[in-house]
Amino acid sequence: MRYCMVARLFQIVYLLMERDSMTAKELADKLEVSVRTINRDIEKLSEARIPIYATRGRGGGISLLSDFVLNKKVLTEEEKSSILSSMKVLGTVAYDDEKQALSRLEDFFGEVAQDWIEIELDTWNEGNFDRDRFRQLKGAILSHKKLSFDYMKKGVPEFRTIRPCKLVFRAQAWYLYGFCEKRQDFRYFKLHRMAHLIVLEERFDPLVLPKEEPRHYLVKEPAFAVKILVQKCMAYRIYDELPASAIIERKEGLVCTISNARESWFYDYILSYGPYARVIEPEEIQNKVHTMIKEMKELYDKELYL
Numbered sequence: 055m056r057y058c059m060v061a062r063l064f065q066i067v068y069l070l071m072e073r074d075s076m077t078a079k080e081l082a083d084k085l086e087v088s089v090r091t092i093n094r095d096i097e098k099l100s101e102a103r104i105p106i107y108a109t110r111g112r113g114g115g116i117s118l119l120s121d122f123v124l125n126k127k128v129l130t131e132e133e134k135s136s137i138l139s140s141m142k143v144l145g146t147v148a149y150d151d152e153k154q155a156l157s158r159l160e161d162f163f164g165e166v167a168q169d170w171i172e173i174e175l176d177t178w179n180e181g182n183f184d185r186d187r188f189r190q191l192k193g194a195i196l197s198h199k200k201l202s203f204d205y206m207k208k209g210v211p212e213f214r215t216i217r218p219c220k221l222v223f224r225a226q227a228w229y230l231y232g233f234c235e236k237r238q239d240f241r242y243f244k245l246h247r248m249a250h251l252i253v254l255e256e257r258f259d260p261l262v263l264p265k266e267e268p269r270h271y272l273v274k275e276p277a278f279a280v281k282i283l284v285q286k287c288m289a290y291r292i293y294d295e296l297p298a299s300a301i302i303e304r305k306e307g308l309v310c311t312i313s314n315a316r317e318s319w320f321y322d323y324i325l326s327y328g329p330y331a332r333v334i335e336p337e338e339i340q341n342k343v344h345t346m347i348k349e350m351k352e353l354y355d356k357e358l359y360l
Contacts, residue, residue, distance in 0.1 A: 191251075195219065204248070217258045
């Protein structure tokens with residue numbers, strides 16, 4: 055993301071204006087990126103005619119000329135607003151360093167980021183977004199360190215070693231995208247299914263990501279179309295979850311068409327409506343849901359001894 059890179063370049067300049075000199079390792083640790091990334095950033099700053107230089111040997115480091123003054127006219131007004139807006143959105147998952155960078159950019163540009171968007175990442179069953187885990191994963195991704203964890207799959211934990219590439223927020227959940235050494239391929243891993251996460255000291259070279267990532271990244275399984283009837287008392291929910299074009303109002307209720315249902319989530323979904331929804335077609339899906347309900351009834355009919 056260009057604006058993230060530009061914001062990092064500003065942070066480097068600010069840090070070097072505050073201190074006489076910093077090593078590439080110190081900058082990398084401070085900004086949670088690799089030394090290689092810092093070296094590329096230094097080259098970009100030099101290409102932009104920022105008077106930055108490096109000295110070798112003991113006591114050496116990266117410095118700015120002592121009389122350097124940052125010019126506000128480096129960016130257009132539109133670019134300034136875009137950078138501030140991007141930093142504001144990133145503030146949803148930011149820590150003190152990122153928020154301090156936003157504050158500094160606001161001071162430097164002489165304007166405050168317009169508060170035009172708000173993103174809430176807390177879930178109903180969790181009081182707080184897991185910022186510590188997010189920061190742990192972010193650090194591993196930017197420093198190119200391998201990760202190991204147990205991944206829950208069909209109730210059984212599987213040990214995985216991953217070369218992490220990026221964090222992805224899709225379908226109301228966070229995922230880690232990276233190269234799985236066990237599967238020898240790129241995979242998505244749902245953060246909530248990861249346990250015993252460890253950032254390893256072993257590093258890897260930056261990976262070239264596939265040009266086309268799989269659109270359906272949860273489970274590779276065929277999709278099917280299903281039609282359901284939902285009671286009107288559930289209208290508030292069904293209109294939140296399905297497009298209006300997929301819903302037809304009838305006297306008996308709301309007839310809804312789900313064109314890309316998958317077994318990995320559909321049965322949980324239809325059962326979550328309790329007595330307020332039923333499958334109309336196809337018949338085999340209707341029969342399977344009916345069987346699941348019968349099995350649930352049999353479970354509750356049994357005596358329970360603890």
